[in-house]
Amino acid sequence: MSQYDREAVRRVLDRAAAEGRDSLTAPEGRLVVEAYGIATPGEGLAGSADEAVALAATIGLPVVLKIVSPDILHKTEAGGVLVGLGSAEEIAAGYDTIIANAEAYDAGATIVGVQVQQQLTTGHEVIVGTVTDPTFGKIVAFGLGGVLVEVLKDVTFRLAPADTGTALSMIDGIASAEILRGVRGAEPANREILADLIVRLSDLVTDFPELAEVDLNPVLATAAGATAVDVRILVDPKAAARPEQFTDEEILASMNRIMRPASIAVIGASAETGKIGNSVMRNLVNGGYQGEIYPINPKATEILDRKAYPSIADVPGPVDVAIFAIPARFVPAALEEVGAKGAAGAIMIPSGFGEIGNHELQAEVLGIARRHGVRILGPNIYGYYYTPASMSATFCTPYDVKGGVALSSQSGGIGMAILGFSRSARMGVSAIVGVGNKADIDEDDLLTFFESDPDTQLIAMHLEDLKDGRSFARAAKRVSATKPVLVLKAGRTDQGARAASSHTGALAGNDKVYDDILRQSGVIRAPGLNDLLEYARGIPLLPTPKGENVVIITGAGGSGVLLSDACVDNRLTLMEIPDDLDEAFRRFIPPFGAAGNPIDITGGEPPSTYRNTIALGLSDPRIHALILGYWHTIVTPPMVFAELVADVVEEFRAKGVDKPVVASLAGDVEVEEASEHLYRHGIVAYPYTTEKPVAVLGAKYRWARSAGLLGGQPDGR
């Protein structure tokens, strides 16, 4: 990679800033990208028709003429572009036409001149661009150019800076990637050169964050090179701003005290049933929290057998966490006292802040917290649970099924759905956290804590937005290498309101940005609430597979077909069974059964056929995961199947062979109990669906791949 000429860029930007401009001219844009080693066509600026003709003679024919005006961004619409001019006469006439069109389009526009540009006649048209995303900051976009990208929105996004591997994953990641590889004898684009261009552009905007948007559209990509034919750059000093950030050490110092407090004060504790301050007290006590609990209430002496204090200042010992159960208007004064007491966290249950438009009060409260070094959870939340400390700091109901799943939700309603689902499924949970308005603590704080938390094995988050998507992506990338991070991103519809001042900007106005960057960060995105919950429940039960070879063993051919469909939908690889293994399976199944994959043991088989084939699937090291399709028969009733599967899986686990096994049970209502039995024994099993068990296995695989545990491309699809 050549050296970057930062000075040249600085000079252009300083001049634009001095002139108060928010865009660069085409020649300036060209200078800026060339300074970072991005090729542009031969060209020059003409101030007259004669100059245009002379320039064309040096550049070579044909040429393109383009209006140069800081006031005209959409040149084509202004009639400011003429292509394919192949003679001096055409060029001279073209110059005059363009000037006339520009004047007609915007009489007041400052016209710098006409750009005379070499017309490249071969290559794939692609678009490479960057924008400053309100959530993620600098992001880089890549897609096919022309009408395609506009109509089909076949474009992909990554955080800038992007390294070469990331840039290559973009080129390979668009739906029409095959076109760039050369279809029907067309010359392929050079992937490495194109990736290098993406890297250079992403470095450029990283070094100069005031480059708010850069469009290279089109870039012509051939086997030998990649040339940015048109460069459009918007500048904005505000685009360089970054949100405030804590270090990981600071985050952990606070979060450890907040999640595992030695003492909790309840501001607004109450003895009166129905009050939030009473529910919180009761849940703390009944939930089994073993630390100190200090009810704070000036009118009470004792609440739930605990001595009450008029103010947190009166509490004798230190306080780690203060739970607020008072109306919003009383919060600032109480928070001053909480801060003075040295609490690490303020759990802000009250509503009445940003969510009803009261942003001033929320800002005031955050200011107080910052002054005292207190972190705020909320406001506008149901509270939080941390089961390793038996802490149910919430006005809902206690939860006590301990396990490795940490969940968070931005919405109280979704939090209640999490609670109900968990209780109904007896899902082992380490934490359930409401983040509400996220005035302060947000998902990346939680990720950083859960990463370090030995009691958490998986993190599942419902979110509607990210305060700082870049910090989240950084944390998720790191955490997801060891613990799966699941996200349900609500609000997936187009953000229609975004002003589209560039092609890339217009393309970035949709959910695809979240989708691509969450994937780049190793996050497993759940398509819906129920999927989030089922993934969270099932993934920790399944061991991490050691490879991509999935085998379906089914008693019902019909289930086998549907399970195969589900494998395709979930990007699972049905193993091609080698001959010796095929023969080994055939020894256990009837002659009219089908080996291959799915392995159809047929419907009327006794338990031993299920047992033998499953044992073979577990024992052969070439097989990495099993999907079972059960068909209810008199010969092998549901509970017999469930017990034998649990037995054989446990038998192999005892021998150190642990593979993910999921099951779909087709049968009469007894399959419900059988599915529960299997689930209790670490086999992800469901009745009446072929989709769910495979979806959970697919999510596990997506995580394993993205964490690099299967040896594939971590960033790939």
Next chain:
Amino acid sequence: MSQYDREAVRRVLDRAAAEGRDSLTAPEGRLVVEAYGIATPGEGLAGSADEAVALAATIGLPVVLKIVSPDILHKTEAGGVLVGLGSAEEIAAGYDTIIANAEAYDAGATIVGVQVQQQLTTGHEVIVGTVTDPTFGKIVAFGLGGVLVEVLKDVTFRLAPADTGTALSMIDGIASAEILRGVRGAEPANREILADLIVRLSDLVTDFPELAEVDLNPVLATAAGATAVDVRILVDPKAAARPEQFTDEEILASMNRIMRPASIAVIGASAETGKIGNSVMRNLVNGGYQGEIYPINPKATEILDRKAYPSIADVPGPVDVAIFAIPARFVPAALEEVGAKGAAGAIMIPSGFGEIGNHELQAEVLGIARRHGVRILGPNIYGYYYTPASMSATFCTPYDVKGGVALSSQSGGIGMAILGFSRSARMGVSAIVGVGNKADIDEDDLLTFFESDPDTQLIAMHLEDLKDGRSFARAAKRVSATKPVLVLKAGRTDQGARAASSHTGALAGNDKVYDDILRQSGVIRAPGLNDLLEYARGIPLLPTPKGENVVIITGAGGSGVLLSDACVDNRLTLMEIPDDLDEAFRRFIPPFGAAGNPIDITGGEPPSTYRNTIALGLSDPRIHALILGYWHTIVTPPMVFAELVADVVEEFRAKGVDKPVVASLAGDVEVEEASEHLYRHGIVAYPYTTEKPVAVLGAKYRWARSAGLLGGQPDGR
């Protein structure tokens, strides 16, 4: 529409047939499509370089040269195409090059000459083609041409013949449809002219079914016309074959006796527990079937207190249905007797036929059935249920929850899942039918019966293939106008094995054909087994909406966002609330709640707020459907919510106002019981999911639209 010149086509086809050819030459292809009024470029056939030059002079420059050889189908690959030849010298040289290339490509190829063709330089490249699909017969394809259609497979299919409305729906139905409408100042294609071309091509292959495949690729479509630049035609007399068919009257005459038999004989009835012939007898008796039951068993005198007969011939009265519970090898002889007895149906439970490769036995049995006019259900099935006759003719278990849902499955395992799900959900069912190998009775027979069956309101089918997709499509189109037809099509992965002898043929080798044609037929396709079952359960409970205006009323803002996402996913239209209605809603919700849509009544509200807003939603005629998001609170507990919703919905029903209402319940485990209560009262409700209730409503809407009940485009997406 101009007259079609059938004679001209006949002459070309007769000549090709006389010469034993399976493809037409390019000039022949051109003659054939021109005879149906499809425009082609100016052109002629040259036998020498000089002739080529002379022809070009009359046609106009530039021209394209193309090899003409019956042995060379892929001209480009053979180096047999040269484009953009603009002078006599180029044309003469080009002629020689092409001949040389063709000889190098295939030394033995018969070379007829070189086609000299006008080179059209403007227009959108599209592909229009037809193939003879093994399932659906003649289908017509439309897509964007060039590499796009190959890489992105952006193509759509319909049954031929296609009328103008259908053809227009194809043009509007591809993902890149917008490109044809003219993007960024490009000339749009003329939709009507393009649709007319599609209609003409589909008429052509309908009139001449031996036209096995026709590729018009590319067709250049401009604002003024559409020209088929290249025509490739494969002929095959076998492509004209159509499967045997019964008339609807014949189908109904048999099916009425089969589904509502006055008497049933059980061939192989047994007193021995564990035998299929015993289970069938028991289920018939215990299921409450009131007709005559005749056990047939030469070794018994009485089975389950019913007099047994050695042969069906000995049965005193007439027999409508014979259920076979004997091994496959005994079936032919027994079926002869059943046929002689005049039974309408043979329910063929035994396996051992086509599914294990024993196609001869299956064909033999079908032959016997045809001779006697007996229709066969199966073989290789669990049997069938018809609850209006309290008939459980199966070796599974009886089912007695009567209702309007008729289900069928091709697989026994899926049949058992249907049974278990139905029992668990207490789904009201009219019939569950196993079709197994479909030697005879298949889905279109069932559709025809269920259409006429007053006890069936909805038909849900699991299928892996269709014996005769064209008959199914015809029946589904008719039935779905009055009763929803749901299909779970298993085996959705690419049919990789299909030989691709044309572009259209290659494109047709995937699930998209099923998808498009099922949609064209008004079928609602379920993405998975559980969806099929949930749609079947929920759709009959919901009244048909009167319009597209859907309103979300939610106590949890977070649920509102997810419910909105689900609406987008399910193509539901969130109503834009008019000002007066907005104000009316605002009167019931707190000032910090959000009107608009979703209407967020906020979390802490009492039952009256839910009641008032729901009542308003039901009473305002501009609102057509309601989606409720419930958030569990102490103020409005789950059962209070469920009861009030059931009350208010019933209150309005009593007043004649019946709108579809679905609900998502977020809360602790009590929401499960509340959801069941709602479901029992006709409100499709689920806990812990925002997706499912909206998916069921979306399926109802898809059906209502396709049945033309909402006034939209029936064939549209």
